[in-house]
Amino acid sequence: MLVDMKGVGKEYEGVVPFLALSEVNLQVDKGEFVAIVGQSGSGKSTLLNLIGTLDRATTGTYLLDGHDIAQVSDSQLTRLRGELVGFVFQFHYLLPDFTVLENVLMPKAATRTRPTKEDTTEAMRLLERVGVAGEKDKLATAISGGQQQRVAIARALMGGKPLILADEPTGNLDSVNSESVFELMREVHDELKTTFMIVTHDERIADQCDRIIRITDGKIVDDHPRVAASPKS
Amino acid sequence: MLFAIKIGFRYFQSGGSQTRLTVISVAFGVTVYLFITSLMFGLQNGLINTTIGNSSQITVEPLEESARILPIAGKLNLSTVQPFNEREVTLKGYVGLLPRLDAIKGVTAVSPVASGAGFAVRGGQTRPITIIGIEEDRGTQIFDLRYVMSSGRLDLGGQGAAIGIELARLLGLKVGDKLKVSSSKGVDQVFAVNGIFDAGNINVNERSFYVSLMNGQRLNDMVGAVSRIELKVAEPLALDDVVDEVRGVTGLKVQSWRDVNKELLSGLSAQSQTTTIIRVFTMILVATGVASVLIVSVMQRSREIGILKSMGASTRRLQGIFITLGTLVGVSGALTGVGFGGTMVAILASIPGTSPLRPGYALPIELNFRFVFEAFAVAAGVGAMAAILPARRAALMNPVDVIRLG
Ligand SMILES: Nc1ncnc2c1ncn2[C@@H]1O[C@H](COP(=O)(O)OP(=O)(O)OP(=O)(O)O)[C@@H](O)[C@H]1O
């Protein structure tokens, strides 16, 4: 079990505290391909941030790959996150002062003293996989939006992380690019058996995932495997 | 840490005009710092040199005895208290003291002096003088008359004398002329002017009358004795230990230049304080510059910081990025400043006629390796320090916030 949440809630502090998530029970196994859908403001990003340990739950228990997040110190959590979770956001968030290759190597550099030769080989393989190997020495700002998002995916995959969390990864792309970026994630999943959890507004994209979790007002209201898309199967 | 340094470096390179401006302002601060410290240093050295460089730094004199009541036939008679001026005391055992003083560590010159008042007489003219009897080779180690000879040469042998240029003018003397000297002890002697010197001091030029030690002793009625022993030391600014040792060796009255130059010393310490104030302000200039560029940089890069954090970059590494950035701004500012300030100091030191102390000389500005190092270390250090707070702020930022606010 990669993700195991029991009774998880998240209350944001503020003048008026806001309960953004409540009573979330969620189990995700290694190798799943999950979509999270819901209205704007329903709590999708909040859930994804909790899963990715960027934030901590205010109630309930959360085990990530068996580690009880509530029991782990901040610095341990940072390390754990670096080992287990890769993020893809709506905006690529590549570091603009670095080249494409350097950006893909960044997760290694950020957690180690120096990326090894094997790391570079892995990064190049990933860049080839996402189809931007030819741009490896360009600055991250010098490639197209679709390419940037592909690089961001390669970066998230770097180090063979078991869990990739994508928050509206295609939200900022045109439909052609959306389709191909999603395709890419799907293919990577099929090849590497990496777990993907993808927040999306796009029902067509959600429909191509293996499991769809629907959130309304901070609660999981629906959680079901994909209904067979084609009547043939 | 390599990661932090690498990213900090890249941020520095792509820092844009804000970073460049800060580097310039740090450079400016360092330039001012170098200029001021070099000038103060040069001025101090100049002052110290003119004040004590050519004179005795430690002087050994006989103990001033308290007035004695002369016993007359076993009875005390208050009317026979010996008056002060009749008891002029001299150093009789000086010959034995010289090698012992020579042997003291830190003492660079030892010169016995037999001096006293007198008159120089030529034609109808009479001028009051100070007769100074020295051993030529020892005396020149205290004040090298040979370097200030404006005509003739230093030769005190036989009836030879060296006189100040002003005295020569007042009495109309040239090299080779003869004149008569009468001492206050009533001894007369004829001297030949072998050299005329310009000591750069009107008093000395008008009064000093250098003769051999032997002649000085004879004229001043102190054969076999001297009136004082003059010493020079290797470290005139730190001579307390030497003074103590000289006191121990001689058991006599020992005075250092500090005892007689209180004003100079307080002037020097006022200068040092000014320098300190300027140093502090320079540091503040550097610190605020670096801090401002870092605060802006942290704000601009908050999203990147959040992303790095989401990748598992530790707080220490993230802090390291901005401390590297601050250090780089400080160091490159310091390099520019040292280059610029150093050149400026070198140029100023080579323009004659700018000195406020000695007409015709260059500004007494001296670049010292210590200042360069200090300015450099301060700029780099303050740069790194000023980075700490913004760096901490960066590292503690919540990645969720920056990502959410996209
Ligand atoms: N840091 C925060 N402080 C206070 N309230 C917050 C914070 N983050 C989110 N919220 C609130 O929590 C609720 C859920 O936010 P969340 O970002 O998870 O929604 P979402 O489903 O991702 O929406 P969208 O589709 O627009 O991205 C919203 O009402 C939002 O205003």
Ligand SMILES: [Mg+2]
């Ligand atoms: Mg969202």
